[in-house]
Amino acid sequence: MSAPFFPMFSQTMYVIVSLLLGFFFGFFLERAGFSSAKKLTAQFYFKDFSVLKVMFTAIVVTMLGVAYLAAAGWLDMSQVYVPLTFLWPQIAGGLLLGAGFIIGGY
């Protein structure tokens, strides 16, 4: 029995797990200060790099976890959704989002 576990969930369980994961997501984002537009945009003025630090710490933790679990055979990577690459649309989208980010404060 290897992860991901969602195929085993009943519909109720699926909803509960989703809500819980979302709860922790929101909790840690707020803890990091991502609820403040000023803090989010401060990195673009070289004032406060916590957004970058938080984001890359999270990426590294997850990356290592996923890599180890997959190597140990506990996580079936064929069942995990990896975003597909569409290079130019994603670069264009990234530029638009980045511009929107700094203009709107996300």
Place this chain on the structure above:
Amino acid sequence: MDFLTIPAVPEPLTFEQTEAMAQRQIKKHHVAIILLHWFNATVWLTELATGAALISSPHFRIAPLWYIAIVQGFFGSRAHMLWFHIAVGITWICVFAVYGTFGFRTYLAREVLEREIALDWDDFVWLIVRTLRILGKSDDPLPPQGIYNAGQKLFALMVYAMIPIVMLTGVVMAFHLGGTTLVAWAVVLHFVAVGMVFSGLMIHVYMGAVFPEEKAAFFSMITGMVNELYAYRHHFKWWKEVKMQEREWKQEIEGSGGKVGPDGGNAPTPATGGSAEDTTTRKGGTGGIFRRIFRKPEYWPPYVAGVGLGITLLMTFILMGQGLGASGGFTRYLVALLSWVAPDYVARNPYWSEYAQPGQSPLMSFLVFELIGVVAGGFVSGWLAHRLRISVDKGPRISARSRYVLALVGGVLTGYGARLARGCTSGLALSGGAVLSAGAWAFMMAVFAAGFIGAYFVRRSWI
């Protein structure tokens, strides 16, 4: 007062002191704790009694057949017994949920985190010395203990670790949540967790009800009080805490300098202003771990929050087989709204129709529920840290009205960009980046590039 100065370590007592202290009572348990304790004891008794009789499989059976027959006979049938077991269990969960919600600050944060399970250095020494003494290999005195001794703390630690497992697995079994595999695992986990608690419970009951030295502890669970001599001998650090507090109160009432000091109190006491400050700092100190971690208005250090976020993201991959996201969830809300207003349009539109498969609600998706959780989680976090307020986040050189307009413009760009790239900073950059999607990294670079360049043009908004 029989102590002129409060000793820093337990000292031998004079006969008069012993007599006086044996007479005086100090409060150990709040009435809510006492009620909860006996409620808990009743629940464990009935659940263990019916639980043992419910295990009928010959591989696992622990109770003799005649016992099962008696208990089953008492309830009439196995189904009734099971129903009773589940009903009591759910009542138990509900009581703890209510208690945990409303008594969180007073009991759970204070009582549990600080006094019941936080093992300190003295406790480790205590555990070693105690073991050696039981084995007859040592005559060393036991180090002073807080309101609960190290043995009690260990028991509490195990119980607090096991109780959520017992509750969760119980619910999974009772309502058959998840597939057969999950229920099968829940059965095993339920047995193991209950077994662990039961083994500790034997010692707990023996100590409380039989062991002569701990008689006072047993009666304190009825009256709430213990005599001072017992507190001094068995829970010295707690006794000292109580005494210090008594002196502070006395001092505040009398308004004169008494002898307060953690190490004997020989230092001259400062003026009342100073002692008031002492009181508040001490309260802040005992207010504790929970407060320091969750209630401070400052944000967490980025690396700590990052690890928390990373673990959440990893759990999301393990449980749901996909990453966390935001824009995809919003898209689904929109599609749900659109297919309610104009279903034909949605069906004909190649982009929308992908989300609105016939016979399946566009809302039946991980991201849709996750977003609700995000709002709740962010709210709870902000509420705990006293950060809840309505404000317009902006630099000093721009009006709130302009910020609203710019926020709208930025929002349109962000939304369009996110859907063009098939993901936003959460769904694509963070989650995709973690599973090494090439497009996600290209996207991330583009976001930061545009951010740094654009920052120059809108600097009036922020600095």
